[in-house]
Amino acid sequence: MKMSFRWFGEDADPVKLQQIRQLPGVNQIVGTLFDQPAGAAWPEAEIAALKQQVEAAGMKLEVIESVNIHEDIKLGRPSRDQYIANYITTIKRLAKYGIKVICYNFMPIFDWTRTDLFYRLPDGSTDLAFDHTQVQGSAQAMIAKAKAAHDEYPMPGWEPERLDDLATLFTAYEGVTEADLAENLRYFLAAIIPTCEAEGIKMAIHPDDPPQPLFGLPRIVKNRNDLDRIIHMVDSPMNGLTLCVGSLGEDPANDVPAIIREFVGLDRVPFVHARNLKRGANGDFHETAHASSAGSIDMYEIINTLTESGFDGYIRPDHGRMIWGETGRAGYGLYDRALGSQYLNGLIEACAKAAE
Ligand code: DNO
Numbered sequence: 001m002k003m004s005f006r007w008f009g010e011d012a013d014p015v016k017l018q019q020i021r022q023l024p025g026v027n028q029i030v031g032t033l034f035d036q037p038a039g040a041a042w043p044e045a046e047i048a049a050l051k052q053q054v055e056a057a058g059m060k061l062e063v064i065e066s067v068n069i070h071e072d073i074k075l076g077r078p079s080r081d082q083y084i085a086n087y088i089t090t091i092k093r094l095a096k097y098g099i100k101v102i103c104y105n106f107m108p109i110f111d112w113t114r115t116d117l118f119y120r121l122p123d124g125s126t127d128l129a130f131d132h133t134q135v136q137g138s139a140q141a142m143i144a145k146a147k148a149a150h151d152e153y154p155m156p157g158w159e160p161e162r163l164d165d166l167a168t169l170f171t172a173y174e175g176v177t178e179a180d181l182a183e184n185l186r187y188f189l190a191a192i193i194p195t196c197e198a199e200g201i202k203m204a205i206h207p208d209d210p211p212q213p214l215f216g217l218p219r220i221v222k223n224r225n226d227l228d229r230i231i232h233m234v235d236s237p238m239n240g241l242t243l244c245v246g247s248l249g250e251d252p253a254n255d256v257p258a259i260i261r262e263f264v265g266l267d268r269v270p271f272v273h274a275r276n277l278k279r280g281a282n283g284d285f286h287e288t289a290h291a292s293s294a295g296s297i298d299m300y301e302i303i304n305t306l307t308e309s310g311f312d313g314y315i316r317p318d319h320g321r322m323i324w325g326e327t328g329r330a331g332y333g334l335y336d337r338a339l340g341s342q343y344l345n346g347l348i349e350a351c352a353k354a355a356e
């Protein structure tokens with residue numbers, strides 16, 4: 001398993017590459033061009049610059065999270081073909097610089113959703129939380145809150161400029177069913193996977209987070225059956241999954257170890273996000289430190305299942321708490337993700353040695 005660390009880029013991330021470099025056993029950066037709008041063909045010069053920065057800091061860049069999908073592709077509008085052509089251009093350019101995996105999502109309008117970015121844990125740290133009672137009505141209250149909270153470091157998908165255009169987007173999704181959205185994903189994959197095969201890039205769709213419909217919008221990446229449907233839309237090893245333990249684990253009905261066994265076994269999991277959370281009732285949860293003892297997920301069982309299944313792809317610690325007075329991008333501070341990387345590396349070493 002290749003331990004990696006998400007980094008948003010020199011301008012967008014208060015965490016420095018030199019800090020990540022000092023984490024033992026963390027050699028891979030999960031990078032992005034944060035400023036590129038969904039639908040753009042990524043400029044080659046910027047890809048080259050990112051690669052150069054990461055390598056100059058002594059690490060590797062082989063995973064991109066995310067190349068975001070334009071809403072017209074998700075909506076199946078005629079203009080999608082132009083955005084798909086741009087996506088193909090981006091895939092080719094990324095391949096040229098040694099990228100092996102592209103993580104993306106197919107969530108309408110929003111990326112991951114939380115109702116509280118600063119939920120206070122008993123130890124005085126804060127973490128991300130989700131309370132279903134706060135998303136039952138319109139999206140407007142959430143949006144106002146998101147605008148206030150994300151001025152400095154917006155969550156992906158909740159950028160202030162996007163939030164201004166939401167009414168139009170919500171209207172566009174009226175009447176779009178899960179079947180429609182799935183068909184639009186299939187159309188997208190059918191168009192891009194031949195290029196991925198030629199270029200050696202694995203696509204890795206991220207589960208919906210949380211894995212349930214929100215604001216009446218359709219969601220199609222919630223559970224084992226959804227994942228099964230997706231990998232068969234285009235039957236290629238390049239059509240893979242980001243196995244996000246936290247996102248899938250938010251729904252107690254998801255048997256995450258069984259999902260790992262099945263889809264790693266089929267060689268469709270190039271990328272894993274590992275984190276813990278504490279579940280409440282009705283799909284509510286708050287995130288926690290990575291350790292098994294901190295939350296509802298047995299992280300030993302997760303890593304052991306990955307080991308037994310022969311997983312040899314990329315893995316990263318996921319959201320961390322804000323601890324020791326750190327400020328910055330909620331969920332993506334340095335300290336707790338650094339602790340997470342070391343805890344996960346310990347589990348990986350122990351499981352690997354036990355399996356020898
Ligand atoms: C949240 C992340 C997601 C993920 C995207 C991938 O922290 O896991 O924002 O990057 O959904 O497209």
Ligand code: MN
Pocket residue numbers: 206244245246247273318
């Ligand atoms: Mn994730």
